[in-house]
Amino acid sequence: MRSASKLVGSLFRTSASYVSFLRIFLLKIFSVGFADSSIVDRSVTNFEVSSDHFSSSEQNKTTVSVTVVGASGDLAKKKIFPALFALYYENFLPEHFTIFGYARSKMSDEELRNMISKTLTCRIDKRENCGDKMEKFLQRCFYQSGQYDSEENFKELDKKLKEREAGRVPNRLFYLSIPPNIFVDVVRCATYGASSPTGWTRVIVEKPFGRDSESSRELTASLKQYLTEDQIFRIDHYLGKELVENLSVLRFSNLVFEPLWSRQYIRNVQLIFSEDFGTEGRGGYFDSYGIIRDIMQNHLLQILALFAMETPVSLDAEDIRNEKVKVLKSMRPLEIEDVIVGQYKGHSKGGKSYPSYTDDPKVPNNSLTPTFAAAALFIDNARWDGVPFLMKAGKALHSNGAEIRVQFRHVPGNLYRRNFGTYLDKNTNELVIRVQPNEAIYLKINNKVPGLGMRLDRSNLNLLYSAKYSREIPDAYERLLLDAIEGERRLFIRSDELDAAWALFTPVLKELEEKHVFPELYPFGSRGPVGAHYLAAKYNVRWVKNESFCWRCPKKVSYYF
Ligand SMILES: NC(=O)C1=CN([C@@H]2O[C@H](COP(=O)(O)OP(=O)(O)OC[C@H]3O[C@@H](n4cnc5c(N)ncnc54)[C@H](OP(=O)(O)O)[C@@H]3O)[C@@H](O)[C@H]2O)C=CC1
Numbered sequence: 001m002r003s004a005s006k007l008v009g010s011l012f013r014t015s016a017s018y019v020s021f022l023r024i025f026l027l028k029i030f031s032v033g034f035a036d037s038s039i040v041d042r043s044v045t046n047f048e049v050s051s052d053h054f055s056s057s058e059q060n061k062t063t064v065s066v067t068v069v070g071a072s073g074d075l076a077k078k079k080i081f082p083a084l085f086a087l088y089y090e091n092f093l094p095e096h097f098t099i100f101g102y103a104r105s106k107m108s109d110e111e112l113r114n115m116i117s118k119t120l121t122c123r124i125d126k127r128e129n130c131g132d133k134m135e136k137f138l139q140r141c142f143y144q145s146g147q148y149d150s151e152e153n154f155k156e157l158d159k160k161l162k163e164r165e166a167g168r169v170p171n172r173l174f175y176l177s178i179p180p181n182i183f184v185d186v187v188r189c190a191t192y193g194a195s196s197p198t199g200w201t202r203v204i205v206e207k208p209f210g211r212d213s214e215s216s217r218e219l220t221a222s223l224k225q226y227l228t229e230d231q232i233f234r235i236d237h238y239l240g241k242e243l244v245e246n247l248s249v250l251r252f253s254n255l256v257f258e259p260l261w262s263r264q265y266i267r268n269v270q271l272i273f274s275e276d277f278g279t280e281g282r283g284g285y286f287d288s289y290g291i292i293r294d295i296m297q298n299h300l301l302q303i304l305a306l307f308a309m310e311t312p313v314s315l316d317a318e319d320i321r322n323e324k325v326k327v328l329k330s331m332r333p334l335e336i337e338d339v340i341v342g343q344y345k346g347h348s349k350g351g352k353s354y355p356s357y358t359d360d361p362k363v364p365n366n367s368l369t370p371t372f373a374a375a376a377l378f379i380d381n382a383r384w385d386g387v388p389f390l391m392k393a394g395k396a397l398h399s400n401g402a403e404i405r406v407q408f409r410h411v412p413g414n415l416y417r418r419n420f421g422t423y424l425d426k427n428t429n430e431l432v433i434r435v436q437p438n439e440a441i442y443l444k445i446n447n448k449v450p451g452l453g454m455r456l457d458r459s460n461l462n463l464l465y466s467a468k469y470s471r472e473i474p475d476a477y478e479r480l481l482l483d484a485i486e487g488e489r490r491l492f493i494r495s496d497e498l499d500a501a502w503a504l505f506t507p508v509l510k511e512l513e514e515k516h517v518f519p520e521l522y523p524f525g526s527r528g529p530v531g532a533h534y535l536a537a538k539y540n541v542r543w544v545k546n547e548s549f550c551w552r553c554p555k556k557v558s559y560y561f
């Protein structure tokens with residue numbers, strides 16, 4: 001009941017619609033009554049089905065408009081419009097909704113629809129009626145051209161929004177898919193020119209949220225001149241990935257993992273991100289941020305916080321985010337001795353040539369920006385004292401993927417020690433959560449090879465999502481957009497979380513820049529700089545590579561670098 005009353009308070013404060021209030025309130029009541037129902041299954045709570053529970057006259061009174069600011073850009077085309085269509089296709093959008101694209105480029109509604117239609121796709125498993133649905137979706141999309149710092153232009157948008165809202169209570173979501181230097185202008189103009197007069201107004205902000213502690217705080221302060229914290233949805237799309245969402249389920253709904261989840265049983269944790277392509281087309285942005293800001297300070301650190309937090313009081317957003325902040329505040333700021341940086345260099349192989357990072361016309365020839373980094377982080381609390389959390393992130397590597405590897409300690413006094421040979425580490429249990437591609441959770445165990453002898457083998461207890469579930473896994477942006485529409489903040493970053501995250505990385509980022517640390521060059525398509533192995537070795541860790549993660553590796557080989 002406590003969570004239900006908390007929710008009532010916060011919903012009224014943010015003047016959320018009565019319909020979404022009722023929906024969430026009932027869900028909360030259910031979650032108190034039945035332990036399992038606290039896990040919201042959207043297949044039974046989507047808007048279509050919910051209209052059985054809530055009279056359509058309620059839905060008729062409200063409407064949701066999503067304005068994608070920066071609609072002509074890469075992210076909007078690649079991710080946001082396709083995610084909105086997928087939500088529509090699955091009946092997750094409210095009955096009355098409108099989508100607006102807003103940018104400086106001149107476009108008609110028809111031209112926007114034409115642009116969007118090129119990137120919309122149907123779920124592999126649900127192609128029926130897809131063409132019809134696409135057409136209907138496109139008819140709900142409109143365009144307004146305008147400057148980002150013109151209140152007048154946003155007032156024109158407001159006028160068009162009102163026409164579509166047709167007298168219903170308007171709820172408005174603005175997605176800032178634009179470069180960060182214009183975030184504040186847009187928020188100011190949208191607030192004064194186009195915020196909802198009677199419903200809610202929410203703003204999704206894309207990263208980067210500043211370059212360091214100072215600029216991030218400035219950005220937060222500027223946004224808060226116009227918005228309350230409740231209205232700001234800072235997106236980290238890794239939090240919307242299926243396997244990252246599943247991390248808490250794995251920990252807190254199974255008896256077998258949580259007792260092992262500490263320094264007592266875990267030797268080290270590895271958080272690995274790799275891409276087999278370079279910064280193509282995004283060199284201008286990337287050069288002023290680098291891989292530590294682009295991937296580590298946000299995506300990998302968010303995963304780490306979810307992995308390491310204590311059990312939250314409930315699944316409420318504030319309870320979860322409180323626990324994440326505690327983990328981040330218990331961490332030691334990263335030190336320069338615990339980081340290595342690299343940058344990819346071009347070469348030719350098999351008649352094909354691979355570019356250097358600095359070949360990008362938007363990157364200066366003498367750029368020291370890292371495209372690869374490895375780091376060792378520590379959480380100084382009772383649960384994790386002394387356990388290295390190793391992060392590795394890189395572009396233009398030999399493989400593509402993201403995973404969490406949990407290496408367990410050796411079995412004390414292991415009776416089968418002799419059977420393992422010299423590589424004892426290789427035979428300890430390991431839990432792998434493969435975030436992408438080919439989502440999976442598997443546990444490496446030792447077992448006996450059948451027969452009269454006593455030969456041991458390594459096997460995987462394997463949950464491979466594609467084998468178990470026939471349905472397509474939704475894109476992270478779908479989940480996050482839906483959450484923002486529903487006012488669910490659990491997967492968005494609160495400002496104190498952001499402060500704590502920057503506090504860990506800002507000193508080392510400054511030091512790397514001030515000392516002009518030269519990144520170790522590594523060939524495009526390689527495993528990255530050897531320095532990463534020395535860093536791991538310092539903490540008695542070996543990076544492990546799983547064969548299904550590595551498309552250039554020969555099959556059935558476990559890689560110890
Ligand atoms: N692309 C991606 O994969 C990812 C992007 N992001 C973040 O999302 C946001 C949008 O990214 P993305 O779509 O790649 O960005 P783009 O560079 O494509 O910019 C989006 C739109 O903003 C306008 N714009 C671009 N540069 C400027 C400028 N200097 N001044 C004013 N307007 C400008 C352009 O629209 P017009 O000229 O028509 O006004 C452009 O179409 C950024 O904050 C980015 O960091 C985050 C994760 C991944």
Ligand SMILES: O=C1O[C@H](COP(=O)(O)O)[C@@H](O)[C@H](O)[C@H]1O
Nearest residue numbers: 207237275294295299402436476
């Ligand atoms: O935020 C970012 O993420 C992408 C990787 O996202 P994914 O969902 O495709 O794994 C990365 O390429 C980009 O540099 C970074 O800004």
